[in-house]
Amino acid sequence: MPLLPMEYPLPLSFLILIPFFLFIFKQFIQKSRNLPPGPRPWPVLGNILLIGKKPHISLAQFAKIHGSLISVRLGSQLVVVASSPDTAAEILKTQDRLLSARSVPKVATYDLSVIDQHSIVWSSDLSNHWKILRAFCRTHLFSPKAIESQAALREKKVSEMIDFLRSNKGETVKISEILFGTILNMLGNLFFSKDLCQLDYEGNTSGIKHVIRKFVELGAMPNISEFYPIFDALDIQGLRKQTEIYQNQLIDIWNEIVKEKRQAISLGSSTKNLDFLDVMIHSGFSDLQINILLMELIAAGSDTTTSTIEWAMAELLRNKDSMHKLQAELRSKMGENDIITESNISELPYLAACVKETLRIHPPTPFLIPRRAPETCKIMDYTIPKNSRLFVNVWAIGRDSNTWEDPLSFRPERFLDSNLDFRGQDFEFIPFGAGRRICPGLPFARQEVHLILASLIHYFEWSLPNDEDPMQLDMEEKFGVTLQKEKSLLVVPV
Template identity: 85%
Template sequence: MEYMLPVSFLILMSFFLLILKQLVPKYRSLPPGPRPWPVLGNIFQFGKKPHISLAEFAKIHGPLISVRLGTQLVVVASSPDTASEILKTQDRLLSVRSVPRIVTYELSVLDKHSIIWSSDLSNHWKFSRAFCHTHLFSPKAIKSQASLREKNVSEMIDFLNSRKGKTVKISEIVFGTILNTLGNLFFSKDLCQLDYEGNTSGIKHVIRKLVELGAMPNISDFYPVFDALDIQGLRKQTKIYQDQLFNVWNEIVKEKRQATSHCSSIKNQDFLDVMIHSGFSDLQINLFLIELIAGGSDTNTSTIEWAMAELLRNKDAMRKLQAELRGKIGGDDTITESNINDLPYLAACVKETLRIHPPTPLLIPHRAPETCKIMNYTIPKNSRLLVNVWLIGRDSNIWEDALSFKPERFLDSNVDFSGQDFEFIPFGSGRRICPGLPFARQEIHLILASLIHYFEWSLPNDEDPMKLDMEEKFGVTLQKEKSLLVVPI
């Protein structure tokens, strides 16, 4: 009892101070938004799909709004102009990340080694981005990886051939294919079996658990005063799964370090060889790999699953894509990256999927490191900044027949997802644009083209595709609520 009383008193006093702080507004020119409750803010107005709740708020209050999540002020951009203000006009100031409390590393470590979460965009971060660009994402690197991607996609096609006429969960097959592609790129070995159902010990399961944990509402983000307590145990669980993921490659790292110590150069280097030869510590390697593998697998899988679902529901689009593939590639020829780079309707289908189903609907949060102005509104220091690209992509003021899947809208359009067209920024823009975009473009195009070219597809029991459940599941990535089950023919 002597210990519990001070803790209880501290918690009560903390809540009392929170109430006082919120009842006395410090800034009078904040962006408009729904009226917050004392202490709680707008937490209970969010529901399970905050991107939709924020879209409803934007309809009422305008394209730049502010909401409160506990003590955290969140500013949300919901139009091309407001997105451009954050990601372009004030990119230099607002490129700082808002790091969720679930991240297990100290900010000083993230600033020095992380690509995603570093808030210090000076030499360390620039080096990390440049290193990844040179060895993974430059045009030369992407071209050199083509045969590796083709090999893993060929294995995916062989696997699906063995499942003809049987129901498969397409996200599992695609997820495994992408993980093995990344595994060969980083370690020169596969990371998983494509046939995954029921396995709760493999790398797929671990990555999915990390993604699930990252999407859970965290009391510590709303009330940082409770951060050290980790009330929900989210950071503890994250640490457990991170360590499991590190164990996947720790032995590989040891073996390669030993090989490097006996040899000054290694032929046919993979990315891990390059990192070791460049003097990376085990900590740097772990951070690089977990960000690249988790970030590169889940988002691309989600995009391909949504594309397949949309094509099944839109028979005209499916027929046009099949015709383009037959005309360009032929009936029996093998698909390679060289013969899918000039397929405008395939590219349009991918863009249309990303418009309606962006992989990260609110992008990764930014933070205001100091008080600033956006469109005459005050943005207080340490405010979190989000961009609702989900709403922008579905805005009927920007897109004709915005909720319909119409790849044709991109055929005679120069609009691209490279970060310059703010009506279409599924990968972000500015300094924080997704560094893996060149890899994602090639991987998504190659896998989707192969799935459509080599197979006809139906739903189990010949269900009507128009009755397909298209509900979304909000998380780190925007996934289908119900996984797509299909039959390859």
């Protein structure tokens, strides 16, 4: 029997308001569940208008008001944010097993079942597929033996970068373009035995660098479908469609290489020096598995490393004492014309301290990659509802005055007599994350960041264009998947 006689139908305006009333009811119910404190949300919008373009900063400010574990509402999505070492440890260590699930971005172009089976980053839980894939990458890319075997390749690409800069000495260069190209060629030779791009110092709007940047940028754009999943199928902003375009362009770059290698293997030809693609094909990977894994490794491995080294260069230019100390250390350990190798890195403690200090102030991913609560649970006596997203604000943790003395100053010396490391055991310093979801590429990133930064500082003196004062350098941040400089660093190598 209908609730109302058919001659009295519900007005359209009332039907439109039903989602609004459901949203208010849901908020009321969740308030009674003892959620972590946070700013009062607006109906329907939640706290979206309070977050702004730099959420790592606004959420850090909320934490100072409401506590180190807070909750905010982005549309219909509840987000819990940890902003202290203790709350980070609760998520990444104490409840690591339960809270290791992911929320797959709404721009994803593959079905969830495909992602769960083939993604090392976005697999929604720690399935056997994920464990096997991670173990495969650790063995062939990130184990101590694999890292050591790749050293000559990284050194060769850095040497080519130095030669390129020498041929352009005295010119104003956008250092991020040179870094990005160098790192892409490291990965290209590791994966395919070939360079992926030509080095240039101005940047262009074509080629693989442009495609990767657009691919990553789309993944970080505010998406209505994330805030209101009811609109997911509509793709209102067209972000999924755009992502698919750049994804396919990226796959096209190596498709021919994959075909050639498969054909060569089928004909029985062999080579002594197998690259990572050879290993994947010999291990029975399908084209779909290869495409997903390579997209994740190349996008993550190039963008984060580029931004870290660019930030390090900017900080060293602004802090002359630190720059001089690093130059002196390099001179004391090797001659002016000596080639820097990865075997030298362990002899350079001040270099390591400069890298750590850069990662503290400018973590590559300010929130790490968000986790998800697959079921309702408790954190520090607060209720975390099922499917809540969990952010760890490592940007806020690295600048916390309760943990760090003079936290906004670039002082590498703070790490010289410290055992703090970024391998996930010290929760006041976790730029690569911790627990089961710690960045698998950490060993590779560590080697390339130290090698590239040491080479740039050892072989060149650096200045700003038109003899600008380094203390006037713009250090504003641009929020995204990676934390980049708002204005690219322009420098002159001498």
